[in-house]
Amino acid sequence: MRVVALIHFYLPAHRAGSETMMHAMLRALIDAGHQVHVVVTSQPVGEDHYTVDGVEVHRAGAGERIVPRLVASLAPDVLITHHQETPHASKLGRDLGVPVVHVVHNNMHHTTLWLHKRPDLVVFNTHWIRRYYATRHRGLRSIVVHPPVWGEQxxxxxxDRVTLVNLNRDKGGPHFYELARRMPDVGFLGVVGGHGAQVIDLSVPNVEIQPQTADMPGEVWSRTRLLLMPSIYESFGMVAVEAAHSGIPTIAHxxxxxxxxxxxxxTYxxxxxxxxxxxxxxxxxxxxxxxxxxAVARRRAAELDPRVELAAFVAELETLHTDHKGR
Structure with missing residues (x-):
């Protein structure tokens, strides 16, 4: 099976939760013996073609790299997409006569609109979002794959620090600084996030700012005693599970x-x-x-082993491909 993912960003340039989840799903397909290509539409710079862990990435652009032509040249058996490329992938799937898989990371208004495209399969990142759409979009073929977190990574x-990862307002940046001011005897660590305008306040003496990093164990978890997540919205909360693998408890909204x-x-x-x-x-x-x-955090992290759900995802995609060929 030849799978093409049409998405806006990809690793290593962008490492937000959506990208890392997509990468884990595509890696599971490769491990099962399938071919996987990614077409990215919004990375303004970088190589036109590169490979990440066996995933071939193509940066769309002008000429032969215009999106529809590039996707068609890769001869997909299945298209997979998320976020802003969902409507484009839906149209391309119809034009090419191949099934489209929509990965859903949230229950925002635009996601609701995109599901009206009636994808052939929906991958929800949580049970609560799947339930949210159960009455709004009846009859959708769907599966749940929680954002995969590999404990050994x-x-x-x-x-010994009290840490917030991503300092934008919705994640609780201003709340973080307020707590640090109220607790001058405690060391706080603020980690610059990969999305949203970051709230950087260098006036709080017991706060250290850590630039965005790909080395979370070495530069964040090895310095963290307690994780804060005063987020106004989290569809899942991968960072809490990552921390739990080191036995780091989380206080969360x-x-x-x-x-x-x-x-x-x-602790809520x-x-x-x-x-x-x-x-x-x-x-x-x-x-x-x-x-x-x-100890409780470690136990919960162990329960969220991603292998079972990823195997189910691969099997569902294989069945989708077989069903489509049989039509």
Missing amino acids: HATTPG PTPGLLESLSYAG ADRDDPDTWVSTIRSLLDPDTWPVVS
């Missing part, structure tokens, strides 16, 4: 995604209640409490 010995990913291992507080966050941080940093919640 993240596990390390935790450090109870978004549906974080409730699903962290489950019983999360309303993002607009700083007093509760301060008291909870101090409680979890207590030397008698931290080992207990750390």
